[in-house]
Amino acid sequence: MQPKQYQPLAGKPMVLHTLAAFDSVARLHTRLLVVAPGDDTLGVPPAGVTVQACGGASRAHSVFNGLDALRRMGADPLDWVLVHDAARCLLTPDQVNALMDACWEDPVGGLLALPLPDTLKSSADGRVAATVDRSDKWLAQTPQMFRLGALHSAMALYLDRDFAGVTDESSAMEMAGHHPLLVRGSAQNFKVTYPEDFSLAEAVIRSRT
Numbered sequence: 001m002q003p004k005q006y007q008p009l010a011g012k013p014m015v016l017h018t019l020a021a022f023d024s025v026a027r028l029h030t031r032l033l034v035v036a037p038g039d040d041t042l043g044v045p046p047a048g049v050t051v052q053a054c055g056g057a058s059r060a061h062s063v064f065n066g067l068d069a070l071r072r073m074g075a076d077p078l079d080w081v082l083v084h085d086a087a088r089c090l091l092t093p094d095q096v097n098a099l100m101d102a103c104w105e106d107p108v109g110g111l112l113a114l115p116l117p118d119t120l121k122s123s124a125d126g127r128v129a130a131t132v133d134r135s136d137k138w139l140a141q142t143p144q145m146f147r148l149g150a151l152h153s154a155m156a157l158y159l160d161r162d163f164a165g166v167t168d169e170s171s172a173m174e175m176a177g178h179h180p181l182l183v184r185g186s187a188q189n190f191k192v193t194y195p196e197d198f199s200l201a202e203a204v205i206r207s208r209t
């Protein structure tokens with residue numbers, strides 16, 4: 001079976017839907033797609049997209065290597081960078097613009113996220129241990145937008161620990177003492193994770209055309 005990001009959705013690989021969300025965002029200077037070393041599945045990338053085969057063992061390794069690649073490509077440490085999951089293929093240009101509008105003047109940057117919609121339980125041995133107050137809980141999405149140099153420095157602190165605990169860019173910034181901005185996203189910007197997510201993603205894509 002093909003890796004998730006190349007599985008077809010509504011007639012084209014998932015990652016092409018993901019990249020398309022950034023097509024009409026004129027403020028973006030560079031679009032970089034990080035793939036695994038030796039991965040040329042995509043062949044010729046879409047116009048305006050640079051591919052770097054510098055993916056790593058985990059998401060955080062891939063992001064860190066991608067930040068290094070951007071520096072080699074001439075990006076400045078003060079440039080904003082938006083990091084996005086290939087598996088969030090239903091992102092829209094409006095959501096990207098909302099994140100950029102909210103973060104542009106912010107001293108730290110931020111991320112798309114959703115307030116938790118369901119009652120939250122903690123568990124022990126497969127049974128409910130407690131109901132957790134969810135009034136301050138959010139589900140982190142991507143893109144996550146930070147200054148290139150600040151994000152690289154924050155992540156570098158965890159390089160020798162194999163980025164343990166760095167499950168998203170915000171967590172690295174938080175551990176470096178920052179408080180990223182939460183920008184309300186959309187439930188449709190879910191990460192294709194479970195088998196049933198593929199048909200849901202396809203239905204949403206078809207509903208938009």
Ligand SMILES: Nc1ccn([C@@H]2O[C@H](COP(=O)(O)OP(=O)(O)OP(=O)(O)O)[C@@H](O)[C@H]2O)c(=O)n1
Pocket residue numbers: 004005034055056057058059060062063084085086087088191192193
């Ligand atoms: N080594 C890796 C693993 C993941 N990712 C990125 O992180 C995103 C979110 O990870 P996910 O796809 O959920 O992780 P996987 O481990 O690839 O997928 P799954 O949990 O379904 O096995 C991916 O879409 C991809 O963009 C990456 O860049 N490098």
Ligand SMILES: C[C@](O)(CO)[C@H](O)COP(=O)(O)O
Pocket residue numbers: 059085139140141142167168169191
């Ligand atoms: C970055 C992320 O999508 C935010 O919700 C998520 O943490 C990725 O998790 P994964 O375990 O790498 O799929």
